Amino acid sequence: MDPSIPASISTTEVRPYIERHIALFSTLQQLSPRYFNQSTNFTVPETILTAPAHFVAEDANDIFGIMVAARFSQPPSDFDDELEYVYKITSSKPIHNDEIARLLGYNLDSTGNKSESQTLDDLGVTWLHRQAWPHAYPQYNPEEPVRDSIEIAPDLFYTAAAEQTPSTMEMSCRMGKNVAERLCDSKWLGELIP
Structure with a gap:
């Protein structure tokens, strides 16, 4: 590993x-x-x-x-x-x-x-x-914050972190938006785009 x-x-x-x-x-x-x-x-x-x-x-x-x-x-x-x-x-x-x-x-x-x-x-x-x-x-757990679970390691994102909710295209789009927001907020993206 x-x-x-x-x-x-x-x-x-x-x-x-x-x-x-x-x-x-x-x-x-x-x-x-x-x-x-x-x-x-x-x-x-x-x-x-x-x-x-x-x-x-x-x-x-x-x-x-x-x-x-x-x-x-x-x-x-x-x-x-x-x-x-x-x-x-x-x-x-x-x-x-x-x-x-x-x-x-x-x-x-x-x-x-x-x-x-x-x-x-x-x-x-x-x-x-x-x-x-x-x-x-999967059973939905409202106590588990979905947004916090999309970055599972530094600069490693998991866009299916919303799998705890019923699978829908809308949820996948929302997770993609959350990842995009995280990327825009991170220093890492600033290093890629001058």
Whole structure:
């Protein structure tokens, strides 16, 4: 190992990762406005992003996003009212069938008009796939200052120091900007540019 590189750089830090769950399902139906506490004439957007409430029960399932991942028409029909939608849900825990039913305006648990033996097939869900992502992205630690961790040795910069946050192009651009600011502030850049 090069003695000019601090020993702390050679230490591999294992970060805790966040688990996320994905549910994909297809149906001819659009999402129900009732699920979002809206009137029946409300048009539900094709992409919905949410933020968890500050005080949620530990066993609560936070839904972070619901979106139309694809839409297609089944031959021979090419009419809009025959479009099949593929929805993608990202959540903190697996999405259960009753949650998907509520998204479509039904209640599988109901003992009123609906039979308890109803399935998602009965409600028009033609395909369903669930997947767990145990290491979706590193857990964010707000106590760790990101700007201070980009210069890991004298004149050695690590532009991916924001990997503790979910990977996005925006974060990479911000880290590049932070490195550029550090370079502009350093004597080293002054030596390079007369």
